[in-house]
Amino acid sequence: MDRMQRILDMLETQQNDAFLLYALAKEYEKAGEKEKALETFLELRSLHPDYVGFYYHLGKLYEQLGQPQQAMAIYEEGMQRCKAVGDQHAFSELRTAADDLM
Numbered sequence: 001m002d003r004m005q006r007i008l009d010m011l012e013t014q015q016n017d018a019f020l021l022y023a024l025a026k027e028y029e030k031a032g033e034k035e036k037a038l039e040t041f042l043e044l045r046s047l048h049p050d051y052v053g054f055y056y057h058l059g060k061l062y063e064q065l066g067q068p069q070q071a072m073a074i075y076e077e078g079m080q081r082c083k084a085v086g087d088q089h090a091f092s093e094l095r096t097a098a099d100d101l102m
Helices: 003-013 018-030 034-047 053-064 068-085 088-101
Strands: none
Touching: 003 018, 018 034, 018 053, 034 053, 053 068, 053 088, 068 088
């Protein structure tokens, strides 16, 4: 069974699990299914806004989709969340991504 199917199977019993949604979004991205990846990242954002690890990846996906304004908005939102939860490492990654986008 492939990795994506295993994640989907786990989500049937662990609905809305933050890590599984993140992993699924990354699998969709790896498979070239960027719209499904975006949809899954946005679901994760809605359900678990303090799961700060995904903001960087969502921003990068927006960059790949040719939407730099959306990417910047996500980086900024992520930095705010990082401050709120005290995650300096993720904040630094987002700050670098935002600086690189400018």
